[in-house]
Structures are given as structure tokens and as C-alpha cells.
Amino acid sequence: MMSWLPAPSDFRADLRAALEAPDSVERLRKLSALSRSRLGYLETLQLGRALSRISGEEAPGFSQARLALLASSTVDHLVPALRVAGLRHKLLLDVHVGQYGQYRQELLDESSPLHQFSPQFVLLSLTAREAIAGAPLAAGPAEADAIVGPTIEELRVLWRRARQALNATVIQQTFLNVADPLFGSYDRLVSGSPAQLIARLNDHLSEAAAADSVLLLDIARASERDGLNAWFDLARWLQGKLEIAPQAAPMYGELAARIIAAQRGLSKKCLVLDLDNTMWGGVIGDDGLEGIVLGEGSARGEAHLALQRYAKRLGERGVILAVCSKNDLATAEAVFHEHPEMVLKRSDIAAFVANWNDKAANLQHIAAQLNIGIDSLVFVDDNPAERARIRQSLPMVAVPELPDDPAHYTRCLAEAGYFEAVAFTADDLKRGEQYASNASRQAALASSESIDDFLMSLQMSVVAGPIGAVDLVRSAQLINKTNQFNPTTRRHALEEVERFAASAQCLTLQFRLTDRFGDNGLVSVMILRPDAEASDVLEIDTWVMSCRVFGRQLELEAMNTAVEAARKRGIRTLRADYIPTPKNGVVRELYPSLGFTAVPDAPAAEGASRWILHLGDYEPVKTHISRRTN
Amino acid sequence: MTEQEILDALTRILRDLLADDSIVLTMETRRDDVDGWDSFTYVNFIAVAEMELGVRFSVTDVESFENVGAIVSQAQALRR
Numbered sequence: 001m002m003s004w005l006p007a008p009s010d011f012r013a014d015l016r017a018a019l020e021a022p023d024s025v026e027r028l029r030k031l032s033a034l035s036r037s038r039l040g041y042l043e044t045l046q047l048g049r050a051l052s053r054i055s056g057e058e059a060p061g062f063s064q065a066r067l068a069l070l071a072s073s074t075v076d077h078l079v080p081a082l083r084v085a086g087l088r089h090k091l092l093l094d095v096h097v098g099q100y101g102q103y104r105q106e107l108l109d110e111s112s113p114l115h116q117f118s119p120q121f122v123l124l125s126l127t128a129r130e131a132i133a134g135a136p137l138a139a140g141p142a143e144a145d146a147i148v149g150p151t152i153e154e155l156r157v158l159w160r161r162a163r164q165a166l167n168a169t170v171i172q173q174t175f176l177n178v179a180d181p182l183f184g185s186y187d188r189l190v191s192g193s194p195a196q197l198i199a200r201l202n203d204h205l206s207e208a209a210a211a212d213s214v215l216l217l218d219i220a221r222a223s224e225r226d227g228l229n230a231w232f233d234l235a236r237w238l239q240g241k242l243e244i245a246p247q248a249a250p251m252y253g254e255l256a257a258r259i260i261a262a263q264r265g266l267s268k269k270c271l272v273l274d275l276d277n278t279m280w281g282g283v284i285g286d287d288g289l290e291g292i293v294l295g296e297g298s299a300r301g302e303a304h305l306a307l308q309r310y311a312k313r314l315g316e317r318g319v320i321l322a323v324c325s326k327n328d329l330a331t332a333e334a335v336f337h338e339h340p341e342m343v344l345k346r347s348d349i350a351a352f353v354a355n356w357n358d359k360a361a362n363l364q365h366i367a368a369q370l371n372i373g374i375d376s377l378v379f380v381d382d383n384p385a386e387r388a389r390i391r392q393s394l395p396m397v398a399v400p401e402l403p404d405d406p407a408h409y410t411r412c413l414a415e416a417g418y419f420e421a422v423a424f425t426a427d428d429l430k431r432g433e434q435y436a437s438n439a440s441r442q443a444a445l446a447s448s449e450s451i452d453d454f455l456m457s458l459q460m461s462v463v464a465g466p467i468g469a470v471d472l473v474r475s476a477q478l479i480n481k482t483n484q485f486n487p488t489t490r491r492h493a494l495e496e497v498e499r500f501a502a503s504a505q506c507l508t509l510q511f512r513l514t515d516r517f518g519d520n521g522l523v524s525v526m527i528l529r530p531d532a533e534a535s536d537v538l539e540i541d542t543w544v545m546s547c548r549v550f551g552r553q554l555e556l557e558a559m560n561t562a563v564e565a566a567r568k569r570g571i572r573t574l575r576a577d578y579i580p581t582p583k584n585g586v587v588r589e590l591y592p593s594l595g596f597t598a599v600p601d602a603p604a605a606e607g608a609s610r611w612i613l614h615l616g617d618y619e620p621v622k623t624h625i626s627r628r629t630n
Numbered sequence: 631m632t633e634q635e636i637l638d639a640l641t642r643i644l645r646d647l648l649a650d651d652s653i654v655l656t657m658e659t660r661r662d663d664v665d666g667w668d669s670f671t672y673v674n675f676i677a678v679a680e681m682e683l684g685v686r687f688s689v690t691d692v693e694s695f696e697n698v699g700a701i702v703s704q705a706q707a708l709r710r
Contacts, residue, residue, distance in 0.1 A: 040681070041677065041678060041681065042643065042646055042647070042678045042681075042682075045646075045647065045674065046646055046649070049649055076670060077670075077673075077674065233677075235686070235687075235689060235692070236673065236677060238689050239673055239676070239689065239692055240669070240670070240673040242673065245677075246673075246674065246677040246678070247677070247681060
């Protein structure tokens with residue numbers, strides 16, 4: 001398990017060095033570096049203990065989250081694993097473990113320690129035993145449904161409870177299928193067999209989770225891949241009622257941390273691929289188009305092809321693809337244009353860098369060109385020296401430790417789980433196309449006389465409206481993923497966005513931008529909420545915009561729209577906060593540039609500023625964006 | 631592995647689990663003799679000892695180990 005992480009060089013020495021670090025920032029940096037290496041169970045416990053000495057205030061740049069782990073088995077051994085994996089994903093997790101088997105009572109009782117803890121995430125870790133106990137072997141399909149039905153319905157009640165009373169995002173663990181074969185292979189044909197009942201439980205669970213927008217922690221899938229014995233150890237179950245085997249704990253933490261990180265917008269966004277000996281066998285500059293190994297008929301050629309196919313599928317689900325190679329540009333691009341076995345086409349690659357410069361500099365260039373954070377890159381390279389160089393100079397870039405054999409490249413990348421998702425929207429499907437049309441826009445910009453000419457030539461139009469039912473998933477995704485154009489960086493789970501949208505006191509807006517090169521989709525969301533004291537004031541709780549449409553005047557048109565909508569409600573003042581983060585510098589001057597004035601001495605967090613706009617003074621700004629009503 | 635090597639390995643594991651390098655285990659040490667060696671730490675101790683020594687103790691062993699010496703000799707028997 002966790003083969004994509006490099007082995008630690010000297011765990012004990014590194015841990016000691018971290019603990020002896022002169023200050024907490026340095027300590028956390030060293031502990032983070034350790035968390036990005038392949039750790040066993042004991043090492044995970046040790047690192048978890050070291051981490052427990054660090055408090056949230058000492059962790060700038062880390063996203064903090066409170067996670068409640070509610071279980072019907074012993075889960076204390078998972079806590080260090082969760083915190084260590086969190087660290088790997090830039091999360092500082094505060095974990096509350098519910099009383100063994102008391103999750104129902106704790107969720108229902110508003111004075112319970114769980115409610116006092118006020119978790120942002122609730123992870124339900126339940127065994128299947130209770131659900132299928134006493135089921136008759138003779139149960140037919142309908143009776144089997146009736147056996148698993150009540151368990152699922154009860155879970156749905158608990159999910160609703162966690163959301164409504166705690167305002168938490170719910171993560172439900174799938175059921176480990178620990179049942180021993182009773183009839184053998186024939187188990188699958190007997191709906192009342194224990195193994196088949198648990199399988200049915202998981203089927204119904206995924207349907208219910210999809211219907212209720214609950215996230216799943218799919219350990220059933222993980223145990224199919226690694227083998228049940230890797231995840232479940234009967235000796236530990238008997239000894240201490242541990243359902244997750246200690247040796248699987250680090251992976252358990254990793255799978256859970258990925259989901260929380262994804263919810264917080266910390267998943268990776270872009271896959272950067274090396275070319276020679278990564279995308280094909282051999283070196284194009286030496287071996288030439290005929291000499292490189294790629295495609296059907298050779299095991300090695302098919303291995304590289306498999307990686308290309310996987311990258312292509314990632315592109316289809318919205319991951320941005322880029323190339324970073326030490327090659328002459330023309331030579332490298334020629335393979336994409338001319339090699340008949342290439343699955344990836346030049347048009348699939350949003351940023352293509354082939355030169356003889358240092359790869360660290362090139363990765364920075366790629367991030368800048370795509371307008372995404374350097375920490376949203378994954379860099380895949382067969383060369384251990386290049387990997388080590390990037391890990392050292394750009395520790396925020398994820399670099400999977402590819403195995404020597406190209407046969408396993410794809411599996412290694414896939415298991416690293418860099419692109420964990422918590423939603424899949426129509427916008428994801430179109431992202432590749434959108435980045436490609438961005439290249440056309442850049443070309444248009446280069447040939448324009450002025451920015452004004454360029455913006456006019458784009459023939460932009462916007463459709464604005466409140467967040468409707470169809471916009472919810474994409475709106476929540478944008479709110480939770482956007483780090484740059486995000487003055488407050490407040491994250492709201494889907495159900496919170498739904499609540500804002502349904503509230504008559506709140507004003508929600510979403511914006512879709514189209515131009516002559518294509519439809520950019522839903523690219524900006526605003527949530528304005530009422531002020532507790534003054535009924536004619538609205539506060540901009542959240543305003544996010546996709547980095548794809550920066551510099552297109554959409555913020556001006558969005559503010560025109562917001563002011564117009566607010567005026568209709570009799571609002572006289574808009575208020576807004578800017579809370580600086582390492583990533584949202586792009587909106588530091590946003591509010592003054594829109595005509596807001598600073599509120600001096602406003603009570604605010606450190607470094608934050610407060611701004612107001614008197615709507616009486618506001619003149620709509622003229623832009624090159626026309627308004628459409630669908 | 632000799633008895634002493636196994637004893638050293640177990641000592642290191644318990645020190646790591648409890649983050650206490652002053653712990654000294656002998657063949658006669660019992661769980662009650664070590665501060666913090668509670669039942670949860672014992673589960674972890676057995677799990678890690680199994681991983682590091684490459685053995686599986688039976689449920690009977692795990693319930694009946696009287697002292698560290700019993701663990702050492704059973705580990706050695708299982709490794710033969």
C-alpha cells in the first residue's frame with residue numbers, strides 16, 4: 001500500500017530533528033515532509049504523536065478541520081493515521097472519537113460531547129455485522145431488500161441529523177465485506193448469504209448516498225484491491241474489536257484525508273507529464289519517431305500507451321493536462337502530431353513546455369500560464385533524479401514515486417489519488433475544451449492592438465441569475481475549490497449553499513460567461529447575507545470566480561448585477577470583507593477598485609479589511625460583456 | 631534472532647509506542663510494571679511486534695502472556 005510515496009531516508013533521525021526544531025513553523029515543515037514519505041503503522045503512530053503537540057494557530061498555510069469519527073468498532077488507532085494523512089494534504093485535523101457504538105445517541109443528544117465539538121466533517125465507520133445479524137439464509141431478493149432497508153433508512157436519518165444539527169459534511173464508510181464464504185462461489189447466487197447481504201447493503205448505500213449527496217469512503221473497494229486480509233485481521237477484531245487492521249490504518253487515513261482535502265479545494269488540478277521514457281519508451285531526440293517504443297504489439301509500448309489512455313481519461317473528467325520535457329519543442333510536438341499510436345493529441349495538452357531549462361522553473365512557468373497554484377500540480381517523471389530535484393525545490397508539487405517497470409506507472413498514479421473528487425459536473429466534462437479555447441483567446445490577445453480591442457473582439461455575454469437547483473453542485477464545487485478569486489475563502493458544503501439559495505433574506509447569484517470561442521460555463525458565484533442589525537445592509541459572505549476568466553471584466557459586470565438586485569430589495573449598503581490568504585492576493589484591491597470604501601477600525605481577523613459600498617453612489621460600470629437572459 | 635535480539639526489538643517497539651526511551655524491558659517485566667502499557671497499547675504492541683518480527687501470535691498466546699519473557703520465547707518458537 002501507498003507505493004507512490006518515497007521511502008523515508010531515516011525516519012527516526014528526521015523525526016528527532018523535527019521535534020528539536022527551533023520554532024513551530026519549522027517543526028511543522030519537517031513533520032509535513034515526513035508525512036509525504038511511505039510510513040508503516042508504528043511510524044504513523046509516532047508521527048501522529050509528534051503532531052499532536054502542534055496547535056492550529058501555529059500552522060499558517062494549513063487548512064484546519066474538525067472531524068468526528070463515529071464508529072461501531074474500535075477506531076482509536078485510526079486517529080494518528082487520519083492526522084498524519086491530513087498533514088500530507090495540507091490539513092490540520094482535530095479529531096473527535098465518539099463513544100464506542102454510541103453514535104446514534106451522540107448525534108441525537110444536543111448536549112453530547114459530539115455537539116460541543118461542533119465537527120465540520122462527520123465520518124461514520126460502521127460494521128455490517130449488526131445489519132445482517134439474524135437474517136434468514138432463505139431470504140429471496142425482496143426479503144433481502146427488506147433486511148438491509150431499515151439500516152439504510154436509519155443511516156439517512158443520521159445523515160440528515162448530522163447536517164441539520166451540526167451543519168457538517170457527512171462521509172459514510174462503505175461496509176467491509178468480512179463474511180466468510182458459506183456456499184463458495186455459489187454465495188453470489190443466494191441473496192440471503194452473508195456475503196451477498198453485505199454486497200446488497202453496499203449497493204443500497206451508494207444509491208442512498210448519491211440521492212442525499214453524502215460522500216463515501218470506499219474501503220470496500222480498497223479491500224478488494226489490496227485483499228481483505230490486508231484490511232481486516234480477525235485476530236485484532238477478537239482482541240480489541242478493531243475492524244480496520246492496524247496495518248491498513250495509514251491507508252485508511254489517506255483515503256479519508258483525500259475526501260476532506262477535496263471538499264476543501266485541495267485536490268490537485270493539473271497532471272504534468274514528462275515525455276521520454278514516461279509517455280513512450282526511449283528518447284525521441286536520439287531514437288527518432290520510428291525508434292521510440294509506443295503502442296500495440298510490444299508489452300513496453302502498451303504500458304506507455306496505458307498511461308496515455310489514463311491521462312486522457314483524467315482529462316475527460318476535468319483534470320488539466322500539461323507536458324514538461326527536456327527536448328527541443330519541435331521534436332517533442334512532432335510526436336503528438338505524427339506518431340500514429342499516440343493517444344494523447346497536442347490539443348489535449350493545455351500547457352506544453354519542452355526546452356532544456358531546469359524543470360522546477362518550467363513547472364512554475366506552467367502553473368503561471370494556466371493561472372493555477374503551483375501546489376495544484378502533479379509531476380510524473382520516470383527519472384528519479386528529476387523527481388528528487390522537484391521534491392526538494394518545490395515540495396508543494398506532488399511527485400509520485402514511479403516504479404522502475406513502466407507496466408506499473410498507471411497503477412501507481414491512479415493509487416496516489418491526487419485528483420479525488422467530491423462532485424462531477426457538466427463543467428468538468430468541458431474543461432479540456434475550455435482550456436484549449438483559452439489558448440485561442442491568448443492568441444487573439446497577442447494579435448490585438450489593446451486590451452479593449454481584445455475584450456471587444458471576444459463578444460462576451462453573461463447570463464446571471466439566482467443559484468437554482470441545477471446550479472447547486474457546480475456552485476458548491478466552485479466555492480470549495482476556488483483559492484485565488486475568493487476574498488473570504490469561506491467554504492460551504494452543498495447543503496449550506498442550498499440553504500442560502502432557499503433563504504428569502506439571502507441574495508445568491510451565479511454567472512455563466514460565453515464568448516466567441518466557447519461557453520465557459522458557470523464561472524462565478526456570489527452569496528450575500530443579511531446583516532443582523534441593519535435591514536438595509538447585505539454582506540458579501542462569499543464571492544468566487546474561476547481563474548479561467550480573470551481579466552475579462554466579469555467582476556465589474558457581476559457587481560453591476562449584484563447592485564441592481566440589491567437595490568430592488570431596498571438595500572442601501574453592501575458590506576464585504578477581505579481576508580488575506582497566501583493564495584488570494586489577486587483580490588487584495590478588488591473592493592476599492594469597485595468603488596467600495598474602507599471601514600476603519602472594523603473588528604476583523606488579523607490582516608483582514610472591511611469595505612462598504614453605498615448603493616446610492618454606485619454608477620454601473622460599462623463593460624464589454626452584454627447581458628443575456630439565457 | 632537470539633532471545634536478546636528479540637527482547638531488544640520489543641523494547642524499542644514499546645519505547646516508540648509510548649515515546650519513552652527510559653523504558654527497560656527484562657524477561658520478567660509484566661504489563662503492570664510499565665506506566666501507560668494499557669490494553670490499547672498492548673493491542674498496538676502485539677500488532678507491531680507481529681509486523682516487525684514476522685510472526686503471528688495465536689489468540690491464546692495474546693491472552694495468556696504472563697510477562698515479556700513469554701512473548702520472547704513464543705516469538706522465537708514461531709520463527710523457527
